[in-house]
């Protein structure tokens with residue numbers, strides 16, 4: 001258990017992505033109803049809309065979105081670097097930081113530094129902050145992966161220094177201080193992963209995130225590198241499996257020692273009418289170690305037109321407790337936005353139930 005300024009965080013935990021201070025289609029009360037413990041917001045995206053100054057004046061992201069529980073913030077580096085990788089005209093990366101061209105049409109070049117990322121995260125007032133790291137492409141060469149590790153280590157030191165500076169400047173006692181997580185990069189290369197961990201561990205972070213792609217280029221879970229990275233982080237420091245993922249991948253990663261998960265899969269799938277359901281009528285009959293312990297229910301499928309039961313009898317989400325699958329099918333059919341909300345509530349509850357089951361392994 002981790003004590004934060006916004007209440008306790010019990011591990012393992014699943015944090016839905018509230019990139020722009022909203023988990024799409026649902027509000028903060030809905031998240032509570034699904035047993036969600038924390039959310040992940042994005043420092044970079046919120047710095048452009050609505051802007052860090054506005055959020056700071058609003059009392060931070062918690063007050064802004066009416067969320068009274070823990071919130072983590074991603075540095076924003078991943079999005080910027082993906083954008084630049086897809087189109088180099090959007091910017092370049094140097095030791096100083098990420099130089100990017102504002103996509104708002106002004107064509108102004110902006111420098112996003114480790115210091116700026118930490119300052120933004122303090123403006124947001126999040127409980128768990130993540131260092132800016134250099135995330136290479138999954139097809140990066142050994143040389144590129146090596147450069148990414150060097151930059152990640154250097155930026156981790158600068159994030160740490162800025163974090164300490166901001167912490168010492170705090171005048172109000174607002175409860176437990178925020179946590180700062182480092183990120184271990186190194187691509188699929190064990191030696192590089194080891195080097196990255198050895199160099200950033202002495203900086204004294206509160207936990208560590210998995211940097212880079214948790215999947216192999218073929219789309220499988222990068223088991224060996226995830227297991228190695230988990231081992232490089234000593235207990236009891238919490239490990240954040242950034243970007244993992246599918247239910248079976250979460251189970252595997254938990255067994256390796258990963259304890260915090262964030263993935264857009266349940267919310268994105270919900271909007272595409274793809275619902276998760278355990279392969280058992282009751283939750284206490286689910287064995288998450290068994291292959292195929294869950295299946296998908298496609299809400300738009302014609303066969304659900306007369307399905308008067310819930311999506312899943314093992315689920316206690318607000319949708320399953322109050323509505324039939326036939327009703328949800330109908331809402332998608334007539335294209336009512338309530339369909340997105342109910343489907344999202346169901347998939348979020350599936351993930352929080354999954355984590356409850358995983359914690360008993």
Ligand SMILES: [Zn+2]
Pocket residue numbers: 311312315316317318319320321345346347349
């Ligand atoms: Zn449900």
